[in-house]
Amino acid sequence: MEWTDEGIVLGVRKHGESSAIVELLTRDHGRHLGMVRGGAGSKMRPMLQPGNSVRATWRARIDEQLGYYLMEATRMRAATVLASGHAVYGVTHLASLARLLPERDPHEDIYEMLERILNDFDDVSEAAIHVVRFELAMLTELGFGLDLENCAATGATTDLIYVSPKSGGAVSRIAGEPWRDRLMRLPPFLRESGGGGQNSWSDQDLQDGFDLTGRFLLRNVLEPRGKGHSDARDGFINTVFRHLARSAAI
Secondary structure, eight states, X not given: XXXXXXXXXEEEEEETTTEEEEEEEETTTEEEEEEETTTTSTTTTTXXXXXXXXXXXXXXXXXXXXXXXXXXXXXXXXXXXXXXXXXXXXXXXXXXXXXXXXXXXXXHHHHHHHHHHHHTOOSXXXXXXXXXXXXXXXXXXXTOOOEEEEETTTOOOSSEEEEOTTTXXXXXXXXXXXXXTTSEEOOGGGSTTOOOOTTOOOHHHHHHHHHHHHXXXXXXXXXXXXXXXXXXXXXXXXXXXXXXXXXXXX
């Protein structure tokens, strides 16, 4: 068995004296593990950092085996990531989300979205929005997508500003007014018609986004698996808001 594919490094762990088991999210073969000979050595270690992109060839005698990877780097992002606190937490969190996908099950849209995010992760506010949108996309990919295009009560497609914490459906301003204290806010950047340009969202909009996706990830995906939100997610959110607070004070 042999195939070659593009991949993003999600994680790596040492195996034996010098080898490493590397976990990739690949474009066509999904989340896939393989052994890299010499992967624990100083020569290979920089390439095998989470967030880097590689071109990988996987080989095994039969498909069920762990197999071996041969890799070459196509985009080295780790140095940039390590220089930024929010990016360190963010990449770790994104990798933990990708691990929720079934192994060896292709998810090309998620792969492409993750690659775009990693290529544009420098701006803190935009990175935060990217992460919320990725969490929303993961909910959809795992079968728990939120219906944010129509009002759950009236079917309206405009002025959607709330989300039902039970159904995950959007609710319009008029329909939600009597229950607004029980509903979650739908931030503008997640609305179909949400206007505004880059960095135009408020701190509250970002917090609303994290609250929204965080609730449904926890209830529908993580808790049924006996898990909670990762420390990396909390670290990313805290780092984002500390940065925004410092920027506002200048």
